[in-house]
Amino acid sequence: MSVILYCFLPFAGALVVLGFWRQRRRASILPPGPPGDPLIGHLLRMPSKDSALVFHEWSKTYGPVMHLKVLGRSMIILDSYEAAVDLLDKRGIIYSDRPTFTLYELLGWHPTLTFLRYGKKFNIHRQMHQSFLSRHKIEGFKPMQTQEARTLVKNLLESTPERYEKSISRFATGVLTQIVAGHRITSDDDPYLHMSRMTFEAMAKTGPPGNSPLDFFPLLQYFPPWFPGASHVAVVRTWNPTMRELHEFPLRTTGAAMPSFILEQLEEMVEGADEEDLKGSAATMFGAGEITTWGTLSTFILAMILHPECQAKAQKEIDSVVGGARLPEFGDREDLPFVDGILQETFRWNPGLQLGVPHRVMEDDMYQGMLIPKGSLVFTNVRGMSLDENMYSNPTSFDPQRYLPTPVGRSEPNFSNMSFGFGRRICTGELVANNSLWIAIASILATCKITNAVDETGKIIVPENTLTDGLVRQVICICTTLKPNYTCLKAIQRTSDVLSLHGLPVPKRSLWKQLVEFRVFHSSSF
């Protein structure tokens, strides 16, 4: 016995030394990052807000590929477009997994393309999305998107400032309900709008995916909500039924009257196919597409308030192309490069998904001499990329001209290359979203003059640049405190103007109080 022990001990000792040496060697070739603490790593150093900006600052010291460790989990932050393309695009075969998002799964987002692990189900869902949102198919959505953009303008013009936000979210949802379920929203009481609000509320309670203690310690789901770290258990109990309804409702109510994603998928469904896949991929379109589109439009409005010179220039461009006779259409897009520049600059100025959605690397990988350990979460710091001075001159300024070809502009790269993600997980709704946003922006610019509001004393109100800090960075609109009888909307009558609006109340602490003077063209499309 003692002989065996005698032989085994040096062997075990050698193994321990080897393991220790291997760990030290691996640690020495990890990408650089700020120093962490023993065991908990960077847990206490993780920024509680504006993470993307803080990571960008760190990257100035540690470089565009950074390593952080939180409770044993490696996180890689990619702060440059080049690194994101090199890893997520070119090595997509090992960089396309997602981590398990326990909280989102418990909430009922299952199976949902955005959070699916890389594998068979992912391929099925991705295929379903791509076949319906292909470059060819989305051409057919353009008349509907144009119609919805006209309705948006009409609703904006007819509503009070505190309802602008609702009109914008109705536009984002309205495009998707037609695509997904062939359902046209005609009233503010539409059940889809109710569901959209509920989804937004639920997501506001959860924070970004992968960020909850439940994601780090899934066992917490079995603890009562008062237990430290288990507060999200209460969120799950409250919101799971709502999220499940978002999955069930579209399939239950889709009719055959209008073509739609659900109808086409039902017609093509092969025997043995799982209906849950269809429910999941339909719900994903709402979950992933509503708040992002709505948020980008809100950012556009804020940018126009702060940069009236850009607004005036775009309106001049529109006037020169369509005159006062009609509203812009998709066919005019090529002739409106500055309007396109406004869209690109809106994406860049305040990217909705500042840190993208994390990918998970499936194997150990080496990049420029650095080890990217298997299982790491890989975040794309889209905010950091937007501020990259090698790509964008004077990056903090709002300058749509930068995208125009030289010598008029500086031919800087379109930011949509970055804002919709990378590789095999790139946003499936990119083309739809791009078109929805372009036609909405062109229609609003053609019909509305967006200006600072003034307060009761006649003083111009400068918008506070208040933005949420969740998964999707939103312009905050606090529209609850109203000041009645305050006039902030005034129609400018042009030759063919049809509306004149006045005497509308302004919410006391809302960005929307900055709005608006509208100039309204007569349009038969209304």
Ligand code: HEM
């Ligand atoms: C301004 C609007 C939008 C922005 C900025 C945006 C951005 C993004 C980003 C950054 C990702 C993560 C990509 C990655 O992991 O690398 C993503 C994923 C996704 N988006 Fe969008 N998106 C928008 C609109 C939409 C719309 C309208 C739809 C659906 C019709 C949609 C469907 C999806 C889906 C399904 C995914 C998950 C893809 C996957 O995991 O394979 N998005 N989006």
